[in-house]
Amino acid sequence: MKLDTKAIRYLTAEDWRVLTAVEMGSKNHEVVPTSLIAQISGLRGGSGVHRSISNLAKVDLIAKVKNAKYDGYRLTYGGLDYLALNTYRKRKAVYSVGNQIGVGKESDIYVVSDEKGVQRVLKIHRLGRISFRTVKANRDYLRNRSSGSWMYMSRLAAVKEFTFMQALRDNDFPVPEPLSQNRHTIVMSLIDAFPLRQISSVADPATLYAQLMAMILRLASFGLIHGDFNEFNILIEEKPKDQNADETKGHGSDAVTVNPILIDFPQMVSIDHPNAEMYFDRDVNCIKRFFERRFHFISDESGPTFSDARAELSKGGLKRLDVEVEASGFSKKMAKELEKYMGFVGATGDGQTDESQKQDDEEADEDTEEEDPSDKEIKDGVEDVSKQLNDQHGRAQQSSDTG
Numbered sequence: 001m002k003l004d005t006k007a008i009r010y011l012t013a014e015d016w017r018v019l020t021a022v023e024m025g026s027k028n029h030e031v032v033p034t035s036l037i038a039q040i041s042g043l044r045g046g047s048g049v050h051r052s053i054s055n056l057a058k059v060d061l062i063a064k065v066k067n068a069k070y071d072g073y074r075l076t077y078g079g080l081d082y083l084a085l086n087t088y089r090k091r092k093a094v095y096s097v098g099n100q101i102g103v104g105k106e107s108d109i110y111v112v113s114d115e116k117g118v119q120r121v122l123k124i125h126r127l128g129r130i131s132f133r134t135v136k137a138n139r140d141y142l143r144n145r146s147s148g149s150w151m152y153m154s155r156l157a158a159v160k161e162f163t164f165m166q167a168l169r170d171n172d173f174p175v176p177e178p179l180s181q182n183r184h185t186i187v188m189s190l191i192d193a194f195p196l197r198q199i200s201s202v203a204d205p206a207t208l209y210a211q212l213m214a215m216i217l218r219l220a221s222f223g224l225i226h227g228d229f230n231e232f233n234i235l236i237e238e239k240p241k242d243q244n245a246d247e248t249k250g251h252g253s254d255a256v257t258v259n260p261i262l263i264d265f266p267q268m269v270s271i272d273h274p275n276a277e278m279y280f281d282r283d284v285n286c287i288k289r290f291f292e293r294r295f296h297f298i299s300d301e302s303g304p305t306f307s308d309a310r311a312e313l314s315k316g317g318l319k320r321l322d323v324e325v326e327a328s329g330f331s332k333k334m335a336k337e338l339e340k341y342m343g344f345v346g347a348t349g350d351g352q353t354d355e356s357q358k359q360d361d362e363e364a365d366e367d368t369e370e371e372d373p374s375d376k377e378i379k380d381g382v383e384d385v386s387k388q389l390n391d392q393h394g395r396a397q398q399s400s401d402t403g
């Protein structure tokens, strides 16, 4: 679905209250009865509630659902988008929404501006929008999920991305600046660069290759494995070597430095994760394979191994970011829930070969029974996340399940 902001300026204060009420009601009702919407919004009795409900339904921010027992409404992704945008507007994080610049498998990327006209990136997570082609085993499971459970998973993905981006940025990793997070979305700085995937040649592949391998190892030294390190998730920023250099020298091989920027880490895991070694090797091999195919570059060295990664970690002296993120907003419980989902959709990264995809599908198959989250779990989860989101600023949560 597309983000269509046309209707946003026509919503009245009452419409916003009703939209918020539908969201709140969704926490424990898959279909929110009209009477509950009226009650939560505090607009009881007047014709206002009904007018707002019909306004919101007309522009698809809520949708009418006929239940066996009663009729009611559910929030749509459009409604959730509007609520997030309204929060950003109040926080002065986003003033206007511009063009869509990216469509990921499960996200939409927009350029937005703040009040001063500074451009930023709004990333909207849309889990559940997977390509059913790639999902063999769990097709029915996925189709039968309620929209609320997708929204919940999308929130988890946004919280994960924001928490990791903050931790990485704080430790001088080249990632966009995380600016704000709300619901299923994040706002980050705009990187003026192309994905590695779109780059047909580089002046010095050996240097870029070494930079990328060093980044994989440096992540490990902080306790992290990326898990999806590939040409889609790395932007290549080219900067003149000497900012004051004479422009007439042009941008030949000596005139630019090449900075890889990591923009996406949907599968980042701890180096202590049971599959850490597999993820690590896959990251290394992804880059090797890409450099060979695209730049016909083969390194003399075999590339870092998982024991190199472990050795980096045991040098010590650095923070354990895998532990830090758990304490600062993305708990182990949230990680597990998101991982379950990833297992279901076989969402194992852009850079994977068919073979490993097949393997993952088989693994997901075996786990089907056990991994079906109940409605209760989903509801509890929604509450957890709302709490997390409310608490997010400035508080390092003591997670009870860090052990």
Ligand SMILES: Nc1ncnc2c1ncn2[C@@H]1O[C@H](COP(=O)(O)OP(=O)(O)OP(=O)(O)O)[C@@H](O)[C@H]1O
Pocket: 101, 102, 103, 104, 105, 106, 107, 108, 109, 121, 123, 176, 188, 189, 190, 191, 192, 193, 195, 232, 233, 263, 264, 266, 350
């Ligand atoms: N901060 C940013 N600055 C500039 N461009 C960005 C930024 N973030 C994302 N993009 C653009 O949007 C595209 C998709 O972004 P991203 O990889 O984060 O989405 P995704 O849904 O995770 O994609 P997929 O799962 O298909 O890899 C990127 O390839 C890039 O071109």
